[in-house]
Amino acid sequence: MLMAKPQWGYWCECWTEDLAEGTAPELRASFDAHSAPQADRWVAVALRTISPALDADASDEAWGWLYEGRVETRRALLRMQPCTVSVTHADTRITWMIRPALFLPLAHRQGIELPACAYDFKPRQSD
Numbered sequence: 001m002l003m004a005k006p007q008w009g010y011w012c013e014c015w016t017e018d019l020a021e022g023t024a025p026e027l028r029a030s031f032d033a034h035s036a037p038q039a040d041r042w043v044a045v046a047l048r049t050i051s052p053a054l055d056a057d058a059s060d061e062a063w064g065w066l067y068e069g070r071v072e073t074r075r076a077l078l079r080m081q082p083c084t085v086s087v088t089h090a091d092t093r094i095t096w097m098i099r100p101a102l103f104l105p106l107a108h109r110q111g112i113e114l115p116a117c118a119y120d121f122k123p124r125q126s127d
Contacts, residue, residue: 004105010039010077011101014046020091032103036077040070043085043096050094058089073098 010033017025033039047062054062065073065085073083082099 009034015095017093039098058087061087
């Protein structure tokens, strides 16, 4: 069996932080992008999706990045530099972080079959 080689890509995360409470940021989503366009598109889709719900200042921040900042983000990603995009809505800061990552293949993964350990995790019941 041939082992796949490690592949460069981008690890993307979305964090929220309650500025009024001063609590630690919370991870909301993550995504493994295999190209710079895929990574910045993940942020762009999220910003376009939430922009109607944002206050005026946060919406301006979002659209400012979409129209002007996105190009700089893409250039930085192509240079394999980490990037951060943030908007602040009321007391909540939403931050997308993108950083280069070397993705290692799973030695025991075959085709689309998940490794055996994937079935050890059970969803938690919500209260």
